[in-house]
Amino acid sequence: MSIEVTLAKAAVAAEGGEYWRSREILSSSLSSFAYDRRLLSALSDISFKMGNELEAGRWLLTFVDEPDDKQRSALDLFVGRHRSGGFRSLLSQLPAGTRPDTLEDSPAYLRSVLVELDAPKVLRRHEPTEGSAMPGLLALLGCVLVAGAMAMCCLVGMVTIFSWFAR
Secondary structure, eight states, X not given: OOHHHHHHHHHHHHHTTOHHHHHHHHHHTTGGGTTOHHHHHHHHHHHHHTTOHHHHHHHHHTTOSSOXXXXXXXXXXXXXXXXXXXXXXXXXXXXXXXXXXXGGGSOXXXXXXXXXTTOXXXXXXXXXXXXXXXXXXXXXXXXXXXXXXXHHHHHHHHHHHHHHHHO
């Protein structure tokens, strides 16, 4: 199914007053169409129609550069709700496929919010800090534990087999 067909199905559902169905159609297609801006825009529109300004702000933050007054209200509500945890907390509220890797990849409005929150130019998540050996040590410990468990199983198996022959 193409993106045009998806948008048309969602529009038909919305025109029939089935906003929840329209939202379901759009959100289930997000990853299939690589978080296309048209889908994100339609999701923000349907969220407004459902009266969910907070959710509309979430979708708007992923693509809007220069918001109008209605959009700014939703964006301010969403950012106000999630800014206290810093830029990582704010980004974690966005769908993974819409999170920018760098400030330059961000839409203008999101970029301005991230700059206010002192976000670095590179926004990668889950990167170990330089010089941190913890992930390597944990992997080594896991390997040693698995090897030890396998050795114990082999030992128990061999003792059992020898005890059968000794009878």
